[in-house]
Every structure is written in structure tokens, then in C-alpha cells.
Amino acid sequence: MIESLRLLHDRITGAAPPPELLKEMTRAFEDLAVELGLYAVSEREQITGHRIDLPGRGQALVPVFTVDESDDEHVRGSVRFGRYYLGGNGAAHGGAIPLVFDEMLGRLANAGGRPISRTAYLRVDYRSITPLDRDLRAEAWFDREEGRKRFLRGAIFDGETRCAEAEGLFVALNPGQP
Numbered sequence: 630m631i632e633s634l635r636l637l638h639d640r641i642t643g644a645a646p647p648p649e650l651l652k653e654m655t656r657a658f659e660d661l662a663v664e665l666g667l668y669a670v671s672e673r674e675q676i677t678g679h680r681i682d683l684p685g686r687g688q689a690l691v692p693v694f695t696v697d698e699s700d701d702e703h704v705r706g707s708v709r710f711g712r713y714y715l716g717g718n719g720a721a722h723g724g725a726i727p728l729v730f731d732e733m734l735g736r737l738a739n740a741g742g743r744p745i746s747r748t749a750y751l752r753v754d755y756r757s758i759t760p761l762d763r764d765l766r767a768e769a770w771f772d773r774e775e776g777r778k779r780f781l782r783g784a785i786f787d788g789e790t791r792c793a794e795a796e797g798l799f800v801a802l803n804p805g806q807p
């Protein structure tokens with residue numbers, strides 16, 4: 630379902646249907662929303678975002694980061710920004726790119742049986758435009774650890790071109806911390 634939703638996001642962003650069809654589709658979306666509302670659950674019971682076996686954890690917010698190889702200190706894979714993430718002139722939106730870094734760095738920060746941490750800061754440098762509809766190489770790695778503080782870095786490449794890079798601080802949560 631989430632795969633279909635991602636496709637729908639891309640198609641809606643890139644389409645200009647006639648008004649009658651728009652009305653018809655709007656009604657269909659509203660009907661779906663009403664039906665899903667009948668099955669509302671708590672955060673703990675929800676499926677999306679909790680399915681680590683599915684692309685993008687089965688959530689539709691963040692572009693899917695596909696892991697090719699990983700260990701406790703490093704992860705390497707690919708990411709593709711669909712039309713939904715358009716900023717302008719074929720380039721991904723500057724707010725969409727940190728979503729990917731937060732996901733990549735955050736998952737690595739919490740990998741290897743480490744206690745759960747949260748993002749304290751995420752700094753992103755945009756080195757070149759990040760093109761849509763291309764498989765981009767994405768990497769994240771541990772830089773250093775100081776007590777509860779975990780410093781991680783990451784980068785996204787289009788071929789040899791460095792599109793964006795990031796540094797994030799993740800702080801391990803104390804017991805009982807939300």
C-alpha cells in the first residue's frame with residue numbers, strides 16, 4: 630500500500646488532470662480516508678514506520694534509502710528522489726534531503742545494539758543540485774563518540790558529483806526520556 634502511495638504522490642505532483650477527473654479522484658481519496666479512519670490504532674500498534682523489513686520502513690515520508698552494505702559503523706546504499714520531492718528546475722527540495730540524512734544517520738546511530746538516541750542537530754551542506762529520478766549513491770558513517778554523544782556523517786553522490794553532505798549529533802536517551 631505504501632509503495633502505491635509513493636507512486637501516487639509522484640503522479641499527483643506531475644499531473645494536471647481535467648477538473649471533472651480531479652473532483653472524482655478527490656471523492657475517491659475522501660472515501661479511502663473515511664474507511665481507514667475506521668481502523669485507527671495507537672502509535673505502538675501502527676504498521677507504517679515499524680516494518681524494518683520493508684523499503685523505507687513502510688512509511689511514505691522519507692525517500693526510500695536502499696541498503697547495499699552495512700556494519701555497525703558504516704552504511705552504503707542508494708536513494709532516489711521521485712517527482713513528489715521536486716523543489717524546482719529538476720532539483721530535489723532542500724527540505725527533502727535532510728529527511729534522508731536523518732533516516733540514514735539515525736538508523737546507523739541506533740544500530741549495533743546501541744541504546745536509542747535522538748537527533749540533537751543535523752547540519753546539511755548542499756554542494757550541487759540533487760537530481761530527481763536518478764539512483765544516487767548514499768553513505769553514512771560514524772565519526773566519533775563522546776559519552777552519550779554520537780557524531781555521524783553522510784553524503785549523497787550523483788556519480789562522481791557530491792550533491793550534499795551532512796553531520797549529525799545523536800544523543801543517547803537517558804532511561805525514561807521520551
Ligand SMILES: CCCCCCCCCCCC(=O)SCCNC(=O)CCNC(=O)[C@H](O)C(C)(C)COP(=O)(O)OP(=O)(O)OC[C@H]1O[C@@H](n2cnc3c(N)ncnc32)[C@H](O)[C@@H]1OP(=O)(O)O
Binds near residue numbers: 732802803
Ligand atoms: C523500526 C524502528 C526503526 C527506527 C529508525 C529511526 C530512524 C530515524 C531516526 C530519526 C531520529 C530523529 O529524528 S529524533 C527526532 C528529532 N529530535 C528530537 O526530537 C530531539 C529533541 N531534543 C531532545 O530530546 C534533547 O534535546 C536531547 C535528547 C537531544 C538531548 O537532551 P538531554 O538528554 O537533556 O541531554 P543534554 O544534557 O541537553 O545534552 C547532552 C550532551 O549533548 C550536547 N548537546 C545537546 N544538544 C546539542 C545541540 N543541539 N548541539 C550541540 N550539542 C548538544 C550537550 O551540550 C551535552 O554535551 P556535554 O555537556 O555532555 O558535553
